[in-house]
Amino acid sequence: MDLEPSPLAQPFPDMPQIDGIMLRVARAGYKNWDRADLTFIELAEGTALAGVFTRNVCCSTEVEMGREQVVLGRARALVVNAGNSNAFTGHRGREAVEQIMAQVAAHLDCNPSDVLVSSTGVIGVPLPKDKARDGVAAALTADEVSWEEAALSIGTTDTFAKGATASAMIGDTRVTLNGIIKGSGMIAPDMATMLGYIFTDAAVDPAFLQQCLTAANRRSFSCITVDSDTSTSDTVLAFATGKAGNPLLSSFDDAGADAFMAALDDVCRQLAHLVVRDGEGAQKFITVSVQGAVDDDSARRIGLAVAKSPLVKTAIAGGDANWGRVVMAVGKAGEPADRDKLGIAFAGHWAARDGLPLPDYDEAPVARHLEGREVDLTVDIGIGEGRATVWTCDLTHGYISINADYRS
Amino acid sequence: MDLEPSPLAQPFPDMPQIDGIMLRVARAGYKNWDRADLTFIELAEGTALAGVFTRNVCCSTEVEMGREQVVLGRARALVVNAGNSNAFTGHRGREAVEQIMAQVAAHLDCNPSDVLVSSTGVIGVPLPKDKARDGVAAALTADEVSWEEAALSIGTTDTFAKGATASAMIGDTRVTLNGIIKGSGMIAPDMATMLGYIFTDAAVDPAFLQQCLTAANRRSFSCITVDSDTSTSDTVLAFATGKAGNPLLSSFDDAGADAFMAALDDVCRQLAHLVVRDGEGAQKFITVSVQGAVDDDSARRIGLAVAKSPLVKTAIAGGDANWGRVVMAVGKAGEPADRDKLGIAFAGHWAARDGLPLPDYDEAPVARHLEGREVDLTVDIGIGEGRATVWTCDLTHGYISINADYRS
Incomplete structure (x- = not known):
């Protein structure tokens, strides 16, 4: 279905590069459409990871595994599949996720648990392993793309690309935070739901990043609703590459921590608002x-x-x-x-x-x-x-x- | 607004008279419409009362007072106003209800607390005392009407009159239960919400009647939803005149109590289904x-x-x-x-x-x-x-x- 852009749509912002982040996309062909639908984001070694996930009891394999990975606090890559949520697909769905993790880990020479996977789209159909394998192979060696292209590639029934950016001073180091998001709130056709990703070059301890993301989520994503239906795939992840070279943030006592928290709040609130602005049928x-x-x-x-x-x-x-x-x-x-x-x-x-x-x-x-x-x-x-x-x-x-x- | 009857509408059933119940209606003119909108139901002396009410914190005066009256367990009359919910109207709303109770009590020579009042319709406008006074005066001396006319008179945006009947044997006495209801589930324009009334000639102890109604409600009205919006006025009352002359039911150990409970379940379920069948926009x-x-x-x-x-x-x-x-x-x-x-x-x-x-x-x-x-x-x-x-x-x-x- 091709929908007109929401009357509440906003233009995609100018988003700077973030050191330690490389964006690539490919056409896995998860649906019969003419567009990139597999997004591969490579993260520098030592990138800290935090995440918040849906509380839906019938969550997807990707959410289950993501919860475990967030505990480890480290990430080297993110793969986002658009067009198939891989939810309610049992062991066959899990095998497809594990295949993607192994394929990317072999390429980057990292642990499979360092590779995050998200999927949204139709429910009850296992993610096709052959399409995933070919799509990942193509993405691993593709040219880098812009933030806007990555934001378009993760979307499903979204009517416009959604991104937000902010910065903060940590001591005398300026750090950047970029975010992209897809979804129309908690709800969209075929369970195509909210996935949000925030990337920063700041050096942040994973536990503190989790503390900040949890707080920001409570004031942003947890404060929006389109129609009250909580999805099985909702995921927000934050990645901090540390490439900005600031002194590591590990608590709110650290200089610059409040500024970082404010910038994260800002990006999360912007992204949350964009989801509401693309709410299904939204006019106001x-x-x-x-x-x-x-x-x-x-x-x-x-x-x-x-x-x-x-x-x-x-x-x-x-x-x-x-x-x-x-x-x-x-x-x-x-x-x-x-x-x-x-x-x-x-x-x-x-x-x-x-x-x-x-x-x-x-x-x-x-x-x-x-x-x-x-x-x-x-x-x-x-x-x-x-x-x-x-x-x-x-x-x-x-x-x-x-x-x-x-x-x- | 005049709406077409719901495609799920059902014909009004044949409902027998119930000894000890007299139905009258009048035109109070709460709205600018050409119909009866005040219903006055006189109940025999000694009628037992039970009730369940909305759990909405911002409930109407009628609901607040009804909760207190149900504790007393006795009723002599019910007055239902259609077109004005009298909710969110503060002390002026309360004065209007007390005026109706006093006026009816003087006519029947009973306590004001024996007079139950319900109102649904527009919110935030105190029930006009002059219209209520004239309407009650007209209703007190009006001719008796049928169950269908009473069901129509309590309705607001309902698209069809809703009633249900059942009977049960208590020992060798057949008792009848009649119910009428209005509403489109928890929700309708202007907060015109669900009001249900069940009348029986059975002799039932008020505490046991409450026990039965609470159980029946849990399996009927508490199991329906049109759109999840819980109203400020939802009320279901049960009245038992005792005129059938059966041995008083006061616990499930009594002969016939199970049959009475089954008949009450039946009527409540029928009424609940009728509300769903008139759900706003319902096609299925x-x-x-x-x-x-x-x-x-x-x-x-x-x-x-x-x-x-x-x-x-x-x-x-x-x-x-x-x-x-x-x-x-x-x-x-x-x-x-x-x-x-x-x-x-x-x-x-x-x-x-x-x-x-x-x-x-x-x-x-x-x-x-x-x-x-x-x-x-x-x-x-x-x-x-x-x-x-x-x-x-x-x-x-x-x-x-x-x-x-x-x-x-």
Whole structure:
């Protein structure tokens, strides 16, 4: 299916090279399409690795193995297959992953466990070993490609290439962070789901990189939803080559660690937003800010309950400032809340406060705000200091068309 | 908005009179419409009461007060307002409810706490006291109406009147159970949500009636979903007038108690199915049967994760036997499951077993099954004896049209 670019699409940014990272792609032909669908990223020796993965119990072999590899904390290569998720394929799927790892390890003279593999696409069909073998062989010796080409190559039903970049000073060394991502949130046809990769030339201890990625994930990827369906393949990996030559970062006490964390937060948030902007059928980018909850985690759960509510998302799609539906969604979150302290605002205009509609609430400026592409919704729980921001898109006919009208 | 009757609608059944129950309706004019919208049901003295309510934290005044009244276990009247939910209206909403209770109590010479009030419809607008007063006054002296007229009068955006009946032998006494219900599942425009009422002439102790209703609810209303949005007003009440003259039922050791429980289960299940059949935009009625879970509660939660998944619901809407999406939904339920023991069948045809697609799976009969109005999906978790059945409808363009294309 060829989809028009999302109306919320953003241009691919200028992304600098990162020392110790080489990008190559090949045409494995996992689907009947005319494009690169196997991405091979070579990482310098000594690259530190961190990762976060889906909590879906029925996760793919790639996710299972990735979890084990992250514990080791080292990586030499990443292979991403597009068009076949290799999920729910039993031992045959596992053999295909092990074949790729062995093939790349032989070429790089490293351990197979240093080779990370990700796959997204159709479920229940084992990754074809012959196509994988030929594709990897071609990729190993292919010319290097740009970040944008790599971002296109990992995509499946994405409507635009997604990348983000940031930098930070560690002492007097400038380090760069680049990220690429694919997916339309937690959900897309054929289980083609979210895969994100962040690369940096910073020298970072693997355990500390994991600590930073876990924290950044909690404030970015864990704060987005397109339609609440959590995939079997979701993966975010971070690779640090160390080539920038900064003093090794191993804790937040180190000089520059806060700057690195801020840059990682920045890249992760940019990437997460891009996924929402490519949400299936999305016409509006919605920011839900929750304040006054008992704590930040509670605020995030309330925000996600609002962001997942089909009633809220269809109301916004229709340009309807239906704050009653927001009340419902807050109430169903199961978090501490007091109906009589609740406040709701669109773009800073309060529709309700202290559990009551405001008598002088003027819907006209709110209606104008809802006609735009970016919608801001604030929920004040009114009982504490907890805050969180989550992001989602509206629920439209385009979502139904993509998922029901076409056979996948 | 005038909607076509759901393609899944069923004719209103023949429902016998129940001794001790009188149905009356009036036009309060809560909205600008040409129909009865206030229902007044008088109950014989000594009628036992039980109830279950939404767990939405931001529930309506009616729900808050109903919870207190159910503890007392007695009722003399029920008033249902259609078109205004009176939710999120603070003390002014509470005053309106108390006014109705006092007005009816004066007429029947009973305690105000014996008068149950329910309201559904627009949120955030206090129930207008003058319209309520005039409506109640008209209803108190109106002619009696049929069950179908009462079912129509409690509806808001429902596309057909919904009722169910069953009977049971208690010793040599036949008792009757009638139920009426309104709603499109947990969700409908303007928070017009599920209200269900069951009436019987059986003599049942209030505590035992509550025990039975709680059990029946767990197997019926708690096993349906239209789109996962839990309302602020959901209420199911059961009234037992005792006029049949059977020996009082007060525990499952009593003769006839099992038959009464079975009849109550029957009525509740019928009513729950009718709500799904009027689900917004519904084109197909979907039964999800889960077996092999660690226990029945776990099976129910897995079934609801499948039934709530937009990906599964849109796939079925499109006639696509996309069992990969079912795998995803099982995995995201967060319940014990083993990917490598999972089985999935449509209408008895197994697409996958023991965590693998079946090589001889024939999609043709499944595709024919999915073209029909009734879809059966079975999930075998393969690790225990827990079972549950849940019901939902597909997710279609009709849902988006109802909730996004029209301003509510």
